Amino acid sequence: MxxxxxxxxxxxxxxxxxxxxxxxxxxxxxxxxxxxxxxxxxxxxxxxxxxxxxxxxxxxxxxxxxxxxxxxxxxxxxxxxxxxxxxxxxxxxxxxxxxxxxxxxxxxxxxxxxxxxxxxxxxxxxxxxxxxxxxxxxxxxxxxxxxxxxxxxxxxxxxxxxxxxxxxxxxxxxxxxxxxxxxxxxxxxxxxxxxxxxxxxxxxDGPIKRLNLGSALYGAGRLAEAAQAYRDCLALDPKFLDAHINLGAVLRDMGALDEAEATVRAALALAPDEPELHWNLALVLLTKGDYSQGWQEYEWRWQTPHFARFVREFHQPEWQGEPLEGRSILIHAEQGYGDALEMARYIPLLFDKGAAVTLECRQGLGRLFSTLHPDLTVIEVGDGPLPRCDFHLPMMSLPLAFGTTLETIPAKVPYLSVPKGAASFADLADRPGPRIGAVWSGSAGRRDNQPRSFRPHDLMDLVDAPIYSLQKGDVAATASDLFDHGLMVDLGPRLEDFADTAAAIAAMDLIITADTAVAHLAGALGKPVWILLPYPSSAFLWMSQRTDTPWYPTARLFRQTSPGDWSGVIAEVHQALAPGLLA
CATH class of the missing domain: 1.25.40.10 (Tetratricopeptide repeat domain)
Incomplete structure (x- = not known):
């Protein structure tokens, strides 16, 4: 017992x-x-x-x-x-x-x-x-x-x-x-x-804690420390996919593109069907200019959580380069205004293939996009039913469908023009120049808008003439004191849509802008445009270290060398203007 x-x-x-x-x-x-x-x-x-x-x-x-x-x-x-x-x-x-x-x-x-x-x-x-x-x-x-x-x-x-x-x-x-x-x-x-x-x-210690530390450091722009935190995370759990994904992303932002690619490819050996890894690989390859593989990997975007909610169902097949003579195709909107302005260059090429083309675009782009081709049917999102066509394609899939490489980008500009009926800026012609148009902030809804934006006051003293603000939205009010003192002229209230903005750009000698839709619009119009980029720049279009871009021959890139430091960029802009380039 x-x-x-x-x-x-x-x-x-x-x-x-x-x-x-x-x-x-x-x-x-x-x-x-x-x-x-x-x-x-x-x-x-x-x-x-x-x-x-x-x-x-x-x-x-x-x-x-x-x-x-x-x-x-x-x-x-x-x-x-x-x-x-x-x-x-x-x-x-x-x-x-x-x-x-x-x-x-x-x-x-x-x-x-x-x-x-x-x-x-x-x-x-x-x-x-x-x-x-x-x-x-x-x-x-x-x-x-x-x-x-x-x-x-x-x-x-x-x-x-x-x-x-x-x-x-x-x-x-x-x-x-x-x-x-x-x-x-x-x-x-x-x-x-x-x-x-x-x-x-x-x-x-634990992998999740290291991952969160890395993400916090990443958010603070402390990229090298973030990369180390992700490496420490992987030392604790070599199969932690989120750490692989984030490490690849931060290495890309650091400009360590070869290491970023190696990191992502090693992770894909563990999880070959992980969409976020393919998405990261796409961004790395496109930033490197490896378009032959990069645009293929870019198609994985639709399987990532962010893009999956935007997937649309169409009865017609997606165009993958089939003959278009005598056939019809619908090109439909996706992502932002800048992406649409960049990809619009492919629309005339579809007509060259003999297609009847319908373009769906976001509100505010319709009048402008009507200048792409006289036979183009343009429908803004929400303005009516889309026609049945033989094929469809989202806009950002056009480079893949055309087999675009770095050497074959259709970069002839201008491919857009100011449509009839757009706002007139003839009153600016008699004003003393040079005429510089400026945009310092993009959409406030974008999570990366704050680091890519600068202060309108940073542009003061560039030239001995007022600068013309093309800034739209509430952020335009940050220049209200400059408007009041005549140091900057507010054209924003005269810009109802992108057609009006195109007309304003056409009246300028130079556009200085943050990484916004206006940068793409100015480039598409063939206007000299200086684009001020943050460090790191999340846009693969601008690639790494280059001061030019094969997408827009009239564009010049000015890059931060450390996060948040616009002073060096502005000094470089001052120096570029010093010889009286626009006099």
């Missing part, structure tokens, strides 16, 4: 010492004598969960519940096992039963909060975390879970407060530091996020 109490006590001692095998031996001895001993079943469930055997843990806890359904600890353990099995919705039910049976258990409320967050019920999760805090204010995990719920409720500022409180209670709580970093990222506060991730890593 064994001593049940003694066996349980010894099992608990061995479990607390980390000797799980010996602990299990004691619990099994108890269960051999009393198969339905609830204490042994629960303790065995805890051991099984700690070892990652959640199926066994769930079975043991469920047996304990069947034996004594009013014991809250059995429901708590059952919920923990279900969470380990990735079944949070079921875990919620188990934890709610535990809370009902023991309303004073902070652990039950904390675990219920976690399950509710993972079940996409953050408001309830916040309430449960608060209950745990009321019962046990110095419970760090309760504050962590409160922060998690707040973060899920899109309240990152309040989440930061919760995580800071947790880290003050328990400075060695790695999860508090990790999630604090996540909250800072959501607030757009990068440097504190980096510090928080480093604290979390120092306490408990």
């Amino acid at each position: 064994i001593d049940i109490e003694s066996e349980l006590r010894q099992g608990i001692e061995r479990q607390q010492a980390g000797d799980m095998a010996q602990a299990v031996g004691h619990y099994k001895a108890v269960l051999s004598a009393e198969p339905n001993n609830v204490d042994a079943l629960n303790l065995m469930s805890v051991v099984a969960s700690s070892l990652g055997d959640f199926n066994t843990a769930a079975s043991l806890a469920y047996t304990a519940i069947a034996e004594q359904g009013d014991w809250f600890l059995s429901h708590l353990n059952f919920g923990n096992a279900l969470m380990g099995l990735g079944r949070p919705a079921e875990a919620v039910d188990a934890y709610q039963k535990a809370v009902t049976l023991n309303p004073q258990s902070p652990e039950a409320y904390v675990n219920l909060s976690d399950a509710l967050v993972q079940s996409n019920r953050p408001a309830e999760a916040a309430d449960m975390a608060v209950q745990a805090i009321i019962i046990k204010p110095e419970m760090a995990d309760a504050h962590v879970n409160f922060g998690n719920a707040l973060l899920a409720l899109d309240s990152p500022g309040e989440a930061v407060e919760a995580y800071i409180r947790a880290s003050m209670i328990d400075p060695e709580n790695a999860l508090a530091w990790m999630n604090l970093g996540n909250a800072y990222i959501k607030l757009g506060v990068i440097d504190p996020a980096v510090d928080a991730y480093r604290r979390a890593i120092a306490l408990s």
Whole structure:
């Protein structure tokens, strides 16, 4: 006859010492004598969960519940096992039963909060975390879970407060530091996020922490440090695809194109059908000017999460270079205005092949694109049904369909012109020159707009004449003081669409612009255009290090040498204008 109490006590001692095998031996001895001993079943469930055997843990806890359904600890353990099995919705039910049976258990409320967050019920999760805090204010995990719920409720500022409180209670709580970093990222506060991730890593290293650190550093423009963080992540988990994807991207931005390509290709050996890797490879190859492979890889975009939501279904087949004589084709809009302006050069080539062409474009481009060819049918998105054609093709697939290489880019300009009925800028002809048109910011909705934008004030003193603003949108107001003092002339209110903008560009001697649609429009019109590029530049079109582009013969590129530093770029522009180029 064994001593049940003694066996349980010894099992608990061995479990607390980390000797799980010996602990299990004691619990099994108890269960051999009393198969339905609830204490042994629960303790065995805890051991099984700690070892990652959640199926066994769930079975043991469920047996304990069947034996004594009013014991809250059995429901708590059952919920923990279900969470380990990735079944949070079921875990919620188990934890709610535990809370009902023991309303004073902070652990039950904390675990219920976690399950509710993972079940996409953050408001309830916040309430449960608060209950745990009321019962046990110095419970760090309760504050962590409160922060998690707040973060899920899109309240990152309040989440930061919760995580800071947790880290003050328990400075060695790695999860508090990790999630604090996540909250800072959501607030757009990068440097504190980096510090928080480093604290979390120092306490408990792991691939996810290294990945998040790398992403924070990447967002701060600290590319070399980001690359190292991703390498450290891969040292911990060589098969972590997100780290491979991000490392390839940051190496491309650093201009280490050969290393970026090698990194992505090595990752593709592990996951040959991963769309994000193919997408990264496309960007690397296109940036290198390897168009023969790059445009093929670019077709993987439709399988990435970002582009998959834009996939459209057409009854007609996608054109892949078949003869078009006497046949019809629909070219349809995708991506941004600049992409459309760049790819519009291919439309006349379709007519050269004998096709009847319909072009769908974004609102504001229709009048301008009517100048591509007299027989072109142009339909702006949302302005009516699209005709049935023999073929269709998204605009950014045109280079592949035409077999475009770096040497065969159709770069003859102008391929666009100012349409009849566009705004007139004849009143500018009598004004003293040179006439320089400027755009300093693109669409505010683009996530990379801030680093690619500069200040309108940076352009002052370039010439002894007012500069003409072609800037549209709310950002034009950043130059309001320049407008008031006559240092810049605001043409924005006169620009209803891209046809009007084309007319304004035609009245200029030079366009100076950020990487925006106006850069493409000026290039397509054959107007001298100086394009100021950030470091790193995410646009593969501009390639790497070049001061020219094979896409626009009249364009000149001015590049940052470090993130956020426009001073060197502006100085280079000053120097380029100094000889009186436009006098």
